[in-house]
Amino acid sequence: MAAVWQQVLAVDARYNAYRTPTFPQFRTQYIRRRSQLLRENAKAGHPPALRRQYLRLRGQLLGQRYGPLSEPGSARAYSNSIVRSSRTTLDRMEDFEDDPRALGARGHRRSVSRGSYQLQAQMNRAVYEDRPPGSVVPTSAAEASRAMAGDTSLSENYAFAGMYHVFDQHVDEAVPRVRFANDDRHRLACCSLDGSISLCQLVPAPPTVLRVLRGHTRGVSDFAWSLSNDILVSTSLDATMRIWASEDGRCIREIPDPDGAELLCCTFQPVNNNLTVGKLTKAKRLVVHEGSPVTSISARSWVSREARDPSLLINACLNKLLLYRVVDNEGTLQLKRSFPIEQSSHPVRSIFCPLMSFRQGACVVTGSEDMCVHFFDVERAAKAAVNKLQGHSAPVLDVSFNCDESLLASSDASGMVIVWRREQK
Secondary structure (H helix, E strand, O other): HHHHHHHHHHHHHHHHHHHHHHHHHHHHHHHHHHHHHHHHHOOOOOOOHHHHHHHHHHHHHHHHHHHHOOOOOOHHHHHHHHHHHHHOOOOHHHHHHHOOOOHHHOOOOOOOOOHHHHHHHHHHEEEEEEEEOOOOEEEEEEEEEEEHHOOOHHHHHHHHEEEEEEEOOOOOOOOOOEEOOOOOOOEEEEEEOOEEEEEEEOOOOOEEEEEEEEOOOOEEEEEEEEOOOOOEEEEEOOOEEEEEEEOOOOOOEEEEEEOOOOOOOOOOOOOOOOOOOOEEEEEEOOOOOOOOOOOOEEEOOOOOOOOOOOOOEEEEOOOOOEEEEEEOOOOOEEEEEEOOOOOOOOOOOEEOOOOOOHHOOOOOEEEOOOOOEEEEEOOOOOOOEEEEOHHHHHOOEEEEEEOOOOEEEEEEEEOOOOEEEEOOO
């Protein structure tokens, strides 16, 4: 039943841009109130047939009032810059799905850190001796994890539905990145192709935009929090990287790219907050599909307590979300599985759920060009979809959990950021 009212909210959100185009604050209040009313009605126990009839009539009335929906907004300029800047060539994914051994023959060298895989590779070799390929590992630690999670299913653990808040200060420009601060439940930031970064606070109510960081002359493509959250680093299509003080929004330093190239991503070295540190040695380069840009890479030292695999989660404009397993300390990758999403041109990102090691199974979350947020169980053999959130009116570009998974933020190509609240059991 909840799925029907989410579809109603999605229809309202898609038509929301036509309402009071000069007053975006009203549109935000409207969609929040609609979410509240639909949640209340969902508890009333109306027959499913009546709910579906309401959805159909609602769509017809909105269509008559505002006309047919136009194509969803896009971050086309940003997408094109990613295609131009992509240095990774990807070849046929089906080759690896059908025959993982083909990886060794087709693989190329690529720059990654070798040392981070040494210990985990030794653990993998010991584990794989005692189990068939692809199966999970039954361990006492996994039983403890299930006890901590209350022996609930992944669908129950990730039942995000209600909107906690909607931010639209970047309306009409794509928000390619949204991130909660480290170990923080109520502070998040988002960057926009309008050239700014917003720092937001959810508590105390009402949620507010604390400050807006301005200085980049073109769209901001990425940003990252330092470990202590006192510094942010950002990259931009204006070929500069900037370092900011989060306390007062002051730009501490501007670093231009020596070649004048558009900068697409950045991160801190997690141990000491340096931007670049250490020595890198060449390992493997993976070819999956020729000419498709890689828009997101997330790494995890293990997928879950049941399956201790160092893993990579990859979006690559293939209409699939890809999960790879790191099989040795040389960085060799083996495709574990893929999940169907819509992504052919936008810079969509995905993440591992942060507390998955304390759950039964393991979950990943991704944006999609179908304007939905998708949850997938990486260990479920069939029907891997766990949840789908509807409410955006443009392709969803990024997702981010807060530290305890009670809130999930998602951003889209029209500039809207939605903060979703976990359903209370």
